[in-house]
Amino acid sequence: MEKVSTNRSHGGEQGVYRHRSTETGTEMTFSVFVPDHAPGTKLPVLWYLSGLTCTHANATEKGEYRAACAEHGIIFLAPDTSPRGADVPDAEGWDFGQGAGFYVDATQAPWAANFRMRSYIESELPELIAAEFPIDSERQGITGHSMGGHGALTISLRNPGRFRSTSAFAPIVSPLACSWGEKALGGYLGPDRAAWREYDACALIENGARLPDLLVDQGGADGFLEEQLKTDLLRAACDRAGQTATIRMQAGYDHSYYFISTFMAEHVAWHAERLTG
Numbered sequence: 153m154e155k156v157s158t159n160r161s162h163g164g165e166q167g168v169y170r171h172r173s174t175e176t177g178t179e180m181t182f183s184v185f186v187p188d189h190a191p192g193t194k195l196p197v198l199w200y201l202s203g204l205t206c207t208h209a210n211a212t213e214k215g216e217y218r219a220a221c222a223e224h225g226i227i228f229l230a231p232d233t234s235p236r237g238a239d240v241p242d243a244e245g246w247d248f249g250q251g252a253g254f255y256v257d258a259t260q261a262p263w264a265a266n267f268r269m270r271s272y273i274e275s276e277l278p279e280l281i282a283a284e285f286p287i288d289s290e291r292q293g294i295t296g297h298s299m300g301g302h303g304a305l306t307i308s309l310r311n312p313g314r315f316r317s318t319s320a321f322a323p324i325v326s327p328l329a330c331s332w333g334e335k336a337l338g339g340y341l342g343p344d345r346a347a348w349r350e351y352d353a354c355a356l357i358e359n360g361a362r363l364p365d366l367l368v369d370q371g372g373a374d375g376f377l378e379e380q381l382k383t384d385l386l387r388a389a390c391d392r393a394g395q396t397a398t399i400r401m402q403a404g405y406d407h408s409y410y411f412i413s414t415f416m417a418e419h420v421a422w423h424a425e426r427l428t429g
């Protein structure tokens with residue numbers, strides 16, 4: 153693992169790191185904020201999965217999580233959203249290909265060789281960060297935005313007991329039911345929609361997966377709400393399944409990091425209640 157940069161911030165160290173991924177076959181970059189802590193102490197970690205078009209940098213520069221993470225003693229990890237590079241397949245448009253990995257393991261050519269973001273996030277990166285940072289792997293939380301909210305929900309639902317806390321900002325709640333999801337899952341996984349269900353939070357809940365509880369914030373003025381995000385589908389799936397969830401519609405907020413950063417400290421505090429008790 154190579155250190156790209158470190159900066160002192162909010163009583164901790166904000167770092168950016170690069171490593172060679174065996175899953176994606178590419179260099180991958182991620183950021184980690186480590187609050188000051190006593191020598192030998194291990195801290196809980198909050199994973200933040202980003203949305204379409206993002207790298208690690210969007211949340212790192214605009215997420216405004218550091219003060220809250222320093223206050224609560226939580227490490228904040230922001231991975232990239234896909235493999236990248238001249239040798240990696242890409243597509244026209246910003247909602248598929250590089251920057252749009254959708255947290256799946258692709259099965260279709262030409263994507264299958266590199267687009268293994270599910271295994272990267274579920275297996276490879278956890279091992280790397282546990283070896284390199286003072287992380288207590290028994291105390292992990294996960295959150296994310298939009299495509300990354302979809303990633304946070306589905307990864308947590310598929311890995312019961314792994315994350316003590318799960319939240320999301322404006323998540324895509326059902327890729328089966330929106331054009332972003334149909335394009336991405338169709339492209340990465342092929343036309344058999346049954347194979348998509350393990351990447352659909354509503355379908356996973358319908359099939360019996362559960363979380364201890366869940367916090368979701370959604371902007372009421374988000375231009376993607378009606379066509380892509382469809383928060384009501386998650387509310388209905390949780391109601392039908394008896395899944396405890398706090399799903400808040402925040403009037404006037406859009407899809408941007410102005411929205412995310414407004415509620416970031418509340419999400420960090422919510423995770424801290426479940427990770428540091």
Ligand SMILES: N[C@@H](CCC(=O)N[C@@H](CSC=O)C(=O)NCC(=O)O)C(=O)O
Nearest residue numbers: 203204205206210246298299300408409
């Ligand atoms: N590039 C598009 C806008 C794309 C966009 O809004 N991306 C969101 C995530 S959308 C779902 O996953 C995002 O987080 N963008 C990065 C940011 O820093 O805001 C366009 O130009 O319209």
